[in-house]
Amino acid sequence: MNTKEILSQKGLRPTIQRIKVYEYLLTHRTHPDVENIYNDLKKEIPTISRTTIYNTLKELVKNGLVLEIPTEYKLCFDGYMQNHSHFICEVCGKIFDLNLDLKFKENKISDHIIKSFCVMFKGICINCQRKEKK
Numbered sequence: 001m002n003t004k005e006i007l008s009q010k011g012l013r014p015t016i017q018r019i020k021v022y023e024y025l026l027t028h029r030t031h032p033d034v035e036n037i038y039n040d041l042k043k044e045i046p047t048i049s050r051t052t053i054y055n056t057l058k059e060l061v062k063n064g065l066v067l068e069i070p071t072e073y074k075l076c077f078d079g080y081m082q083n084h085s086h087f088i089c090e091v092c093g094k095i096f097d098l099n100l101d102l103k104f105k106e107n108k109i110s111d112h113i114i115k116s117f118c119v120m121f122k123g124i125c126i127n128c129q130r131k132e133k134k
């Protein structure tokens, strides 16, 4: 299924903005925020606004196509929808995907039923560790 078909299936009219924002997230596994997406997309669509991007992202989140990652620094978005965890660097603020193999007994923790998860780890990323040593 292409992006257009996925949007239509969710009942979203496949407008150029929706397609571009969604495709941006699918091709950039960098957990961008509105500003990052805006800076890249305005080169292609000069009329696009931050508000449009923000509203589009919210729609995509609501329809389960995109993940919202609120951090203390900024609000980031992720088009990678498999269960995965994140590591956030407290120095540079970058978010990295962690594919940890978290397994639960009968998909339960303390008798709560687990449907999905996203664990957030915090620390100093490998790049910033290298910089600190210098």
Ligand SMILES: [Zn+2]
Pocket (backbone or CB within 6 Å): 089, 090, 091, 092, 093, 094, 124, 125, 126, 127, 128, 129
């Ligand atoms: Zn870092």
Ligand SMILES: [Zn+2]
Pocket (backbone or CB within 6 Å): 031, 078, 080, 084, 085, 086, 096, 097
């Ligand atoms: Zn991620």
